[in-house]
Amino acid sequence: MARIPRRTGRERRWRGGTDGPRPSRALLVALVLAALSLMALDSQGGGSPIDPARRAVGEAFGPVETATAAAVRPFTAVPHFVRSRDHLQQDLLTLQAENSQLRSDLARQDYDKNRLEEYDGLTAAAKSLGYSLVPARVVAMGPSQSFSRTVTIDAGASSGIQPDLTVVNNDGLVGRVLRVTRTTATVLLIVDADSVVGARVGRSMDVGLLHGRGALGSDGRLDLELVDDTAVPAEQDDVVTWGSQGGGPYVSGVPIGRVTHVYSSVRESAQRAVIDPFVDFGALDLVGVVVPAGTSSDRAVIEADGSLG
Amino acid sequence: MNVLRAAAAALAVCVAVALQVSVFPHLAWDGIVPDLCLLVVVGAALTRGPHFAAVLGFAAGVVLDLAPPADHLAGRWALALVLVGYVAGRVRQDGRPNASTVVATVAASSFVGTSVFALSGIFVGDTSLGIGEVFEVIAVSLLWDVLLTPLVLPPVMALFRRLEPDRSLA
Numbered sequence: 149m150a151r152i153p154r155r156t157g158r159e160r161r162w163r164g165g166t167d168g169p170r171p172s173r174a175l176l177v178a179l180v181l182a183a184l185s186l187m188a189l190d191s192q193g194g195g196s197p198i199d200p201a202r203r204a205v206g207e208a209f210g211p212v213e214t215a216t217a218a219a220v221r222p223f224t225a226v227p228h229f230v231r232s233r234d235h236l237q238q239d240l241l242t243l244q245a246e247n248s249q250l251r252s253d254l255a256r257q258d259y260d261k262n263r264l265e266e267y268d269g270l271t272a273a274a275k276s277l278g279y280s281l282v283p284a285r286v287v288a289m290g291p292s293q294s295f296s297r298t299v300t301i302d303a304g305a306s307s308g309i310q311p312d313l314t315v316v317n318n319d320g321l322v323g324r325v326l327r328v329t330r331t332t333a334t335v336l337l338i339v340d341a342d343s344v345v346g347a348r349v350g351r352s353m354d355v356g357l358l359h360g361r362g363a364l365g366s367d368g369r370l371d372l373e374l375v376d377d378t379a380v381p382a383e384q385d386d387v388v389t390w391g392s393q394g395g396g397p398y399v400s401g402v403p404i405g406r407v408t409h410v411y412s413s414v415r416e417s418a419q420r421a422v423i424d425p426f427v428d429f430g431a432l433d434l435v436g437v438v439v440p441a442g443t444s445s446d447r448a449v450i451e452a453d454g455s456l457g
Numbered sequence: 458m459n460v461l462r463a464a465a466a467a468l469a470v471c472v473a474v475a476l477q478v479s480v481f482p483h484l485a486w487d488g489i490v491p492d493l494c495l496l497v498v499v500g501a502a503l504t505r506g507p508h509f510a511a512v513l514g515f516a517a518g519v520v521l522d523l524a525p526p527a528d529h530l531a532g533r534w535a536l537a538l539v540l541v542g543y544v545a546g547r548v549r550q551d552g553r554p555n556a557s558t559v560v561a562t563v564a565a566s567s568f569v570g571t572s573v574f575a576l577s578g579i580f581v582g583d584t585s586l587g588i589g590e591v592f593e594v595i596a597v598s599l600l601w602d603v604l605l606t607p608l609v610l611p612p613v614m615a616l617f618r619r620l621e622p623d624r625s626l627a
Contacts, residue, residue, distance in 0.1 A: 186522070
């Protein structure tokens with residue numbers, strides 16, 4: 149039944165001669181070539197010529213995303229509201245916050261102890277473990293169909309955010325800022341397949357590189373490859389960021405996750421450990437961007453001592 | 458009329474992108490959301506034919522490629538949606554397409570669109586994912602798109618039909 153009109157449609161097009169499918173096909177070729185040349189332009193390393201366009205679209209689209217997320221928030225908060233009628237919500241939040249706090253303290257304990265043994269003064273530890281944070285909300289998430297794990301947050305250049313800053317939430321490391329517009333910033337999550345994080349096993353101080361797998365949810369694991377291939381991480385060891393000079397792109401000492409499996413491959417002669425991240429990447433909402441102390445921002449900055457600046 | 462039509466199409470695409478990145482992640486299954494842009498392009502293709510749909514697909518794809526939080530190579534969604542618009546437009550009939558044709562077209566378009574996007578990523582070395590996961594994403598997004606077809610396609614097709622007084626121009 150569906151075929152008959154289709155055939156007549158095609159016949160009509162055939163009879164239509166040159167002005168039927170022809171221009172459409174030329175147009176198709178032109179559009180495909182345009183898309184391919186966009187890809188070619190964007191694949192140039194360093195400053196791609198597409199970046200200004202990306203930024204312009206981001207400037208225009210960021211507020212739209214922020215507004216949409218704000219409009220939807222009351223509805224996504226409905227389950228919370230229902231629970232709060234039993235006065236459970238407040239308790240739950242308090243306990244969750246306390247739990248996260250304790251967990252991140254615990255995760256850092258080995259690391260901190262080792263640091264204190266290795267470095268004498270407290271100054272260095274205070275400097276790298278106390279950070280100022282700009283709070284922000286996640287307003288958009290890239291779909292899995294795009295095969296990259298990025299989110300948009302509602303704080304941008306006007307809040308003091310720049311590319312290559314660390315993004316955390318109260319459970320641990322979230323990712324790093326890729327690019328900013330005036331009001332929004334794009335964050336690359338550490339579970340993205342292209343993400344590489346310098347990491348340190350808290351207990352043994354072994355350093356390694358963490359690679360994302362590109363999956364969220366229960367599959368959202370990270371692979372840790374230690375630089376020293378004789379070192380064997382133990383299961384249940386906690387992993388924190390290693391950090392680099394100047395604190396970019398990742399500041400040191402942020403909890404990332406816990407070792408769940410250890411594989412040793414004879415062929416690669418290296419140890420590979422699977423890390424279960426502390427952060428639930430499927431349900432990201434409130435995050436903090438680590439900024440240098442004294443950053444000027446259009447919103448309240450959480451200072452290292454917990455006060456609002 | 459032309460300006461009005463372009464404005465309406467642009468508005469539909471913007472609404473689709475905003476919903477896709479800001480609303481549906483709350484309902485997403487493993488981060489996979491319905492591809493609303495693709496549905497808009499298919500709706501345009503079924504009412505206006507391949508010519509218009511390919512152009513709209515290119516525009517929608519560029520927006521998807523550039524709007525935050527996109528981080529893939531620009532042009533990949535544009536390529537995928539141009540092909541979707543063209544292929545779906547060839548299905549267009551002279552009469553109104555019936556429901557099963559629409560659903561079949563959406564399913565085929567979703568498969569083509571997501572696959573072309575994934576393949577382009579593999580060819581240019583932009584994706585480093587296993588085939589298994591790629592197939593999972595293709596299957597789930599196909600399911601999502603078909604599920605949302607009854608909600609999205611009728612208003613989109615009505616919009617484009619209303620903006621098209623003369624069929625022979627398409």
